[in-house]
Amino acid sequence: MPPKPLYYSKGSASLRYLHTVDENVCGYKACPKPKPGYLNVHLVPHTHDDVGWLKTVDQYYYGSRSMTQKAGVQYILDSVIQALLRDPSKRFIYVETAFFWKWWREQHDSVRHQVKRLVSSGKLEFAGGAWSMNDEAGTHYQSTIDQFTWGLRKLNDTFGECGRPRAGWQIDPFGHSREMASMFAQMGYDGLLFARLDYQDKETRLMSKTAEMIWQASANLGKASELFTSVLFNHYGPPPGFCFDVLCADEPIIDDKDSPDYNVDERVSAFIKHAELQSRYYSSNNIILTMGGDFTYQDAHMWYKNMDKIIRYVNANKSNGTKLNVFYSTPACYLKALNDQDLTWPVKNDDFFPYASDSHSYWTGYFTSRPTIKRFERLGNNFLQVCKQLHALASVGPEDWKDLNRMREAMGVMQHHDAITGTEKEHVAKDYARILSDGFSECLEAIEGAFKKIIPKSSVVKEELSEIPIKPCLKLNVSECQVSEVNNSFVIFVYNPLSYPTSHYVRLPVTSTSYSVKDPNGKEQITQLVPIPEPVRTAPGRMSDATNELIFRATDLPPLGFRAYYVTKLNKEQQKEHKREVLDEAYEIGHKKFSLKFDDVTGKIKSVVSQGHKMKVKQDFYYYKGFLGNNVVFENRSSGAYIFRPNGSEAVLASSSVKQKFIKGPLVDEVHQVFSDWISQVVRVYKGENHAELEWMVGPIPIEDNIGKEVITKFSSSIQNWGVFYTDSNGRELQWRKRNYRPTWNLSNAEPIAGNYYPVTTRILIRDKDAELAVIPDRAQGGSSIKDGEIELMVHRRLLHDDSFGVGEALNETAYGKGLIARGQHYIVAGAIKTFKNISLAAQERMLIQQKVLAPWIFLAPADDICFEQWRETYKMEYSGLKKSLPPNVQILTLEQWKGTALLLRIEHILEKTDDPDLSKPVTINLKDVFAPFSIKSVRETTLGANQWLSDSKRLKWRVESNDIHRDTYSHHSSSYYYDDDDLTITLNPMQIRTFIIEMKGKFYGIKSRN
Structure with a gap:
């Protein structure tokens, strides 16, 4: 039967956006019962289907290019479903909703009903359930939450409560983040199972029976972030010799006693030996065997026929007194069996980075x-x-x-x-x-x-507006934008996705020498023209005649709203002077509160002055030579797409001195630096901003010497950090790092550079008792502090050999017939560890990250046929989606259409409890009068993934070993889950994200909501 919607008597009847199926037997009710006194062996049939890797997403789904890899997901799902329908004793788990949904849309209603019955009876179970099995190093928490929300929503809409995954299943990511574990806990998962962790860590855990633990995944959220975590024994494949797939060469179970190839006794003995071996390293009398692998089960019958025999013959074996109970199971059922034993588990507080698979294979190259x-x-x-x-x-x-x-x-x-x-x-x-x-x-x-609904001042102009394109400029990384270059007049909409006002410097390529920029009130804005650096102007693939960028400051942009600016190219009679100085020698840029000084010999940065605090900071580019080997033995491992392995411990200086040009003006000071014919940089300090922007450009990385290169930018300071540094976890909480050290085992590190690299999603920093230096990248990168006082970030890699971990080709990217050029930004925050204007340096860094991750987005509309006065009379030039801004430590993480007349709303506290003495405190806000376009009728809180009412979330409880580590005791869960329009007050604790489905009053999406 299809799932029935769940109605609620309290509040709006239309709050029925999560489904449940009370009468079905799924979830833990469908789990097999382990036998007391036996070693219970959970066989988990599964397939791991990469959403792209050696083949594209479609090639994997349809099974094309079989000479590259014999893999067709549509055949896997066809085959598994038929096998499950033939025999109700079978079980199977599926993970990637992207592939499942692609298959589901092709199925006839009769097949869909059959699949729903399999799900409602627990025979087909979803694990993970996100759109894809995400990476945990380079992903940002906002994107991770989004892709889980979308995958889980599809499962909930289709299968109701029986489609809700209870187990996290991250079997293939190359290391695991603490923030990911915290998100799993907040989404209501009961546990996480994964395969990859450092080989030394795994050995230590197996020998001490600590491969299963309670991961205390947040220093801020307490028990709400705790997650039971299990490390799989045999990676995610079957026991050696027991792969029964068309892709495998293992022997089947041959049980005809008249056959000369009869092997039941031998195979049963081998299976029992493996089960007993594995059980020695785990604490309970339950073990999990993952019966599957990459793109397995294209012929599910092969697997099930042989697994049936294993179950039959092993369970019947009494010869040596072994008491094994083998049965089909799922990760969720395995978790439930462990939970029922009521054991006490060890705890973990750090993460599982970096991941090494052997002494010379640190998977830290893929960070960049x-x-x-x-x-x-x-x-x-x-x-x-x-x-x-x-x-x-x-x-x-x-x-x-x-x-x-x-x-x-x-x-x-x-x-x-x-x-x-x-x-x-x-x-x-x-x-x-x-x-x-x-x-x-x-x-x-x-x-x-x-835009065409929001900006017209009357309905009569909507038709005119339909003829005006409103477009973004997606090639600003090479300073190219057609609208700003070819139109004499154009309108810029600067949209602010933050929940509080912000200001933003707009930079657009232009072809003339003088422009007028007017704000919504007609006030002329201060502008500055800056020359586009020569390496950018001549970049391969750039199709632009612009030689300058027009800069102005869009101030006090309204929250969840925009301000429009009218730009006009001036003729000779109208032209005004754009103030700027172009100097060959200046050696200092910035303003009174923040400035950079440059060495008068090398031309490189030598110091930072921030709020009167002077710090020695040098910045330069280096590269590591990529190790080139044959990959036959560990010592000959090459650096490749996965592996970072420098040939030697010292990086090579890219250039001893730079060519430079200083540009000073009313809005920004810049230094254009050229280090070599393949490395250049622009260093900027904008007026009024307390940080520097370094816009680097690297490539094509030269390989004429047949040496691959891994390029880093290095910051050397006077800070004494004693080997300690900090990196963020998926853009959220900071992680403490120490060079050549792991908190949970005694590290032996044969790769002192690669073994100290960590993923940096939004921030890396070093500090001492007086000062701090932080670098904020514009994308995920690998980074470290290899020596005291230093921060390095890897910005680009070009290698000439594969590292033999499966991708099968060298990481040698090209574009336009040349080696790939990469351009990006680093934002430098430095200064004394003290509050400035009542805001700590840590809080300033958090806010700057928010402003860069959710940067104002620029849209342009040509306006050659309409003057400023006509545009202002016809269209709104200012708009905010909020009636009032939220505090600067609060952000609307998600606002999106959900279902029917409802919206999905997530609100987060962006600071940790130790970031700031005031802003890190809990924040209380009232949602009643926040949004401008609508009023809220009722609100109901969900788990983080928005697929379960928070009041219904009952996670398994686990016993934890006592420890001396302080943990907060407050729960992430609120005591109130439903709110009506009389009381929409909510409180956010540090690092807390709360998720709601909100119902609007009146008309919304053209649908009249029920009152």
């Missing part, structure tokens, strides 16, 4: 691999949030929902552990870029629709 697609993904998140906000605020109709869905799904694919990681083949990377580019195009349709 394919830097341009990492940046494209980060921009995609920024754009998707803008798209969702405008779509919701403008009440764009259901006909445009599909435009958002394309981008949601593209971003979900990009989180996959072979997408954003850069560990895919190059043709697959290009296909990921195509998918994301298509998502941008579709989402733009929704944005244009939103």
